[in-house]
Amino acid sequence: MPAVLLTYQVEAIELSHTTPFLLIEKSRRTGISYAFAADAVLTASPAVNPQNVYYIAYNLDMTREFIGYCGEFAKAFDQVAPQPSEILFDDGSEKGIKALRIDFPSGKAIVALSSKPRSLRGMQGKVIIDEAAFHDGFEELLKAAMALTMWGGSVVVISTHDGADNAFNTTIEDVRAGKLEGEVMRLNLADALAQGLFKRICLRTGQIWTPELEAEWERALRKRYGDGAAEELDVIPARGSGTYLPRSTIEAAMSADLPVVRLRCPDGFELRNEHVRQDYVAEWLEQHVRPLLDTFDQNRSTFFGQDFARSGDVSPIAFGQYDERLNLICRFVLEMRNVPFREQEFILNWILARVPLFTAGKMDATGNGSAMAEFAQQTWGADRIEALKATESMYLAFMPKLKARLEDRTMLIPRDEGVLEDLRMIKLVRGVPMIPRGSVNSKADGAKGKRHGDVAIALMNLVAAADEDVVPIEVRTTGQRRTLAGEMANTGRGFGTVQRRKSWGDY
Known part of the structure; x- marks a missing residue:
């Protein structure tokens, strides 16, 4: 029976x-x-x-x-x-x-x-x-x-x-x-x-x-x-179908003081010499991102959320901190287009080595994103980085938290056309708030391209990371340039030689 x-x-x-x-x-x-x-x-x-x-x-x-x-x-x-x-x-x-x-x-x-x-x-x-x-x-x-x-x-x-x-x-x-x-x-x-x-x-x-x-x-x-x-x-x-977040709700949570920076690599960039690629990216980071790091509160924890894309769609990372009133401030969003895998890894590690009190991050582990998330876990620890696959249960767990913060105005995000477009793409599909299949054309980054709600996922993951109860770790630079991200160093261990990937420059 x-x-x-x-x-x-x-x-x-x-x-x-x-x-x-x-x-x-x-x-x-x-x-x-x-x-x-x-x-x-x-x-x-x-x-x-x-x-x-x-x-x-x-x-x-x-x-x-x-x-x-x-x-x-x-x-x-x-x-x-x-x-x-x-x-x-x-x-x-x-x-x-x-x-x-x-x-x-x-x-x-x-x-x-x-x-x-x-x-x-x-x-x-x-x-x-x-x-x-x-x-x-x-x-x-x-x-x-x-x-x-x-x-x-x-x-x-x-x-x-x-x-x-x-x-x-x-x-x-x-x-x-x-x-x-x-x-x-x-x-x-x-x-x-x-x-x-x-x-x-x-x-x-x-x-x-x-x-x-x-x-x-x-x-x-x-x-x-x-x-x-x-x-x-x-x-x-x-x-229960249709738009999940009204435009008025999104715009009420936006601030013109919070920037979006965009990096678009030229076609064929991935075939250039590795040092040429990473020097190009490092120079771009120094010019566009390092000044933004000065806006961070040096005494508060930093969190991030990411959604991965290699080509076609945007690959964004959203960085945030709580203020004294427990509002979650998205300090800036970095959008990448046509950025090779190794350079995306380099960029993330470069930033995490410089933000104050990095505490937790959640990364897209769907498809090719799983490799990026795994590299980050190996570098920063699986207790700091969580790899998330895009499932209905994930959307049900985290998307309502993003909606609640925007509705309650306990989160500030950049006032940006692309961010608005992405958040407006969240729909209720079979009762689940998610990004439906299919991209839309956009000129938000100054050139015609596709968007697929990518920043919405990054912001959702940022909120989820900021809700984690994790003790921050402190990173201190030695001031000595070690290597560029992606280079391999040979290290003698035990019965043979192993290779060790060094993941960020100037650390």
């Missing part, structure tokens, strides 16, 4: 025991409420450290279904529990709320409420709010429930979506942006099917599972939902 719960159901329960506040945005009929009925029994029934469980629905049918599941699990777990009883739950209102209750010998109970309580004052334990997007006054309900976390209780909020502007979705966005403490779990139909949902349906209905049967079942299901399939099955809030 297969396990009672599917993998994602177990993961949801486990996550609810590691955080006092969990939000689960889910597809329809994936069995999350069923799983938490099992958890409710195991929470209320033990002889040691039991807790009350309060399940809050928005109608009596949901309440009866949940309590029915709890009764089944109580029998399966050999827990002695009487039949559910109907009660009037005293929430401080005149009429109270119709509820169902299961009492356990532990002295604790599962109480399933058929509507939003006016108050949870004096209650203690675990609160499960089901289909939260469809509760009237969800914000007030959540506020009342959160009080239970002060003494070791927890709150689990489960729902499908009901629009991008719904309080359930805005609460999720606040958690992802770091405005609220909590965790978010996302479960769409594709994830549930991959982890055995339809196989379980076949087991319950007596059908023999085949890939073809599952594909036909999903096709028919999506056809029944029609235009609502994206929200009901794919966890994409309605009206």
Whole structure:
């Protein structure tokens, strides 16, 4: 016999025991409420450290279904529990709320409420709010429930979506942006099917599972939902597509005092002699970047975010520091076009050797970017440099933090046409804020070229790096020129000779 719960159901329960506040945005009929009925029994029934469980629905049918599941699990777990009883739950209102209750010998109970309580004052334990997007006054309900976390209780909020502007979705966005403490779990139909949902349906209905049967079942299901399939099955809030950051929000966070510097290498530059290339780049850095380093606060940590490109798109690096009010100031953005791999490595190391108190950086490790990120980790340490691949989970983790800083005006970025264009390219795709495929023409760097939201990714990575709790390292120059980046030095070690890459000049 297969396990009672599917993998994602177990993961949801486990996550609810590691955080006092969990939000689960889910597809329809994936069995999350069923799983938490099992958890409710195991929470209320033990002889040691039991807790009350309060399940809050928005109608009596949901309440009866949940309590029915709890009764089944109580029998399966050999827990002695009487039949559910109907009660009037005293929430401080005149009429109270119709509820169902299961009492356990532990002295604790599962109480399933058929509507939003006016108050949870004096209650203690675990609160499960089901289909939260469809509760009237969800914000007030959540506020009342959160009080239970002060003494070791927890709150689990489960729902499908009901629009991008719904309080359930805005609460999720606040958690992802770091405005609220909590965790978010996302479960769409594709994830549930991959982890055995339809196989379980076949087991319950007596059908023999085949890939073809599952594909036909999903096709028919999506056809029944029609235009609502994206929200009901794919966890994409309605009206949740289109521009992620309004132009007004971006421009309000821009400052003309913060520069963008651009380096474009001529065609065929990568075929020139190595010393010629690096002398060219070093001279450019001395002229255009060294003066910018004087604007840094020498007593504050420096962070950076990077998005890699070799040719075609921009390869930007955004450097930033916090000010005394904890605003993140992007000191400058460096945009590179047609800069060879070795020179990009040289440029990054040249700058990091000169900024004050370099603390953390996050780098694009997608495709060819993985080599650059690996070189940086070898030079500066994997505890300082994190290599990130462009995935939906990465965008969900970090893009809301960038949005929150821009909306709250706790971040300043350069006032620049290219930066604006890149940030405007962020779109909600299947509910995920990301850069869609395809580039656009731009003249932001003074010559016609393509942009693909590259600075938006660099700024996102800058915010993510600045959120890291890492102790800064101090770098001191010896004042003696050692070598140019990319040169190899032979060093005798043990049984032979190894080569060592020296990564920056004048260090």
